[in-house]
Amino acid sequence: MPAAPGKIRIIGGSLRNSRIEVPDRPGLRPTPERVRETLFNWLAAHVGGARVLDLFAGTGALGLEALSRGAREAVFVERDPGLAAALRANLARLRQDARARVVVADALDAFATLDGTFDLVFLDPPFANDLWSAAAAGLEQAGLLGGRALAYVEAPVAAAPALPPDWVLHKQTRAGDVSAALYRRAATMA
DSSP states (O other): OOOOSEEEEESSSGGTEEEEEEEEOOOOOOHHHHHHHHHHHHHHTSSSSEEEEEOOTOOOOHHHHHTTTSEEEEEEOOOHHHHHHHHHHHHHTTTOOEEEEEOSOOHHHHHGGGSSSSSEEEOOOGGGOHHHHHHHHHHTTTTEEEEEEEEEEEEETTTOOOOOOOOOEEEEEEEEEEEEEEEEEEEGOO
């Protein structure tokens, strides 16, 4: 089960074993440590130097894990001002605020305010809101994905998000009732 409220730890990289504060918020479920470990094993060759978008950031655990493992920059989008403030405090405490930006906005509205392209996107919206398909389509429509971008999608096992046709499943795992999947755009397949 995910840890909330309280603290979770960063599991690898320069910030390994650092703690992240987890505020008490309805629906907040940080990605479980076991799933993060599997995900970042998959991403080992892709995180260094990457520009990362942590959409629906919540605690920011995924983006912070990426920064810890050498991501060049992370942009966190979180609509809850309290969670955004906690994320900023964690970034400052961990001395990652120079490589990170927190955008306080609804994720689907934030696309218009983001610039450039991202190499890695974490798509883990609140499960009850069923936003996977809309968010994935918005990323494509806004041109926010780089040519070799990878997209991580976390959803309930029973969910079947409609993702863009050029998103090809690369790796997938399951932890309890959570499905964790990594997608590549078809154009990047060799």
